[in-house]
Amino acid sequence: MSDFGDYLRKVREQRRAGDAKFSVRQLAKRVGVEPSYLSKVERGQQAPPSEKTIAALASELGEDPDVMLALAGKVSGELQAIIRRRPKLFADLIRQLKDLPDHAVLRLVREVRDGDW
Amino acid sequence: MSDFGDYLRKVREQRRAGDAKFSVRQLAKRVGVEPSYLSKVERGQQAPPSEKTIAALASELGEDPDVMLALAGKVSGELQAIIRRRPKLFADLIRQLKDLPDHAVLRLVREVRDGDW
DNA sequence: TCATGCGTGTACCATATACGACACACCCCG
DNA sequence: CGGGGTGTGTCGTATATGGTACACGCATGA
Numbered sequence: 001m002s003d004f005g006d007y008l009r010k011v012r013e014q015r016r017a018g019d020a021k022f023s024v025r026q027l028a029k030r031v032g033v034e035p036s037y038l039s040k041v042e043r044g045q046q047a048p049p050s051e052k053t054i055a056a057l058a059s060e061l062g063e064d065p066d067v068m069l070a071l072a073g074k075v076s077g078e079l080q081a082i083i084r085r086r087p088k089l090f091a092d093l094i095r096q097l098k099d100l101p102d103h104a105v106l107r108l109v110r111e112v113r114d115g116d117w
Numbered sequence: 118m119s120d121f122g123d124y125l126r127k128v129r130e131q132r133r134a135g136d137a138k139f140s141v142r143q144l145a146k147r148v149g150v151e152p153s154y155l156s157k158v159e160r161g162q163q164a165p166p167s168e169k170t171i172a173a174l175a176s177e178l179g180e181d182p183d184v185m186l187a188l189a190g191k192v193s194g195e196l197q198a199i200i201r202r203r204p205k206l207f208a209d210l211i212r213q214l215k216d217l218p219d220h221a222v223l224r225l226v227r228e229v230r231d232g233d234w
Numbered sequence: 235t236c237a238t239g240c241g242t243g244t245a246c247c248a249t250a251t252a253c254g255a256c257a258c259a260c261c262c263c264g
Numbered sequence: 265c266g267g268g269g270t271g272t273g274t275c276g277t278a279t280a281t282g283g284t285a286c287a288c289g290c291a292t293g294a
Binding site: 150151153154163164166167170 | 250251252253254255256
């Protein structure tokens, strides 16, 4: 049940179909880890990498870092820092939004972006 | 520069002024850790405890767990799980709210709470 | 045939996290 | 003066995290 590994493998193989630069070995090299390590991660024999490594993978693969981190069971340190600055405020808000449907949350995002906030 | 330790000590000593049950030893016992450990945490000789222990401390002291976790440099696993379920949505929203003043965010919280969402 | 690249198996490891165990010196009060 | 409670110093440690190092067998193409 390695969500992260399965996803990583799937994406990498897709990229690889059109570009040999996406072999385990070459990707590992660009990302800065050992090929055997990356291989184990893909097969779920190894827990997902650190945030730093995941970010590098996402960047190389053209994927969303937040999504990949989520699959790894993590939340980016940057987001955590934002929350920590105003813990009550953000904790309340997030809990309120927990069960709201996507479109409602999205509406909020847009409202904030476009509004005179 | 131990934010967490200083805060903990301050709060505990306040409670202690009116109730001897808030000695290091007795609080430690209720919380389920060794007194020497708690003492070191208060003085910043020891990194802040785990989320579980912080939650127990907050509960015993009548403090907000999210605030104490924030002082410890953490974000509750519960909140992280909410974010992980819809990473893009929440990541976008949180980043948008990053520099908004408190009252604006608060307005949002209320809006969601009261609205026909 | 042989160098090159591929994915992977095995073994090992450095650092961080989150504490526990125990003893010591001090103070109070009965 | 002794028994209980107080805070703290020292030492040790189990587990998790996030990897590295190296070798093996297979494929492929020159």
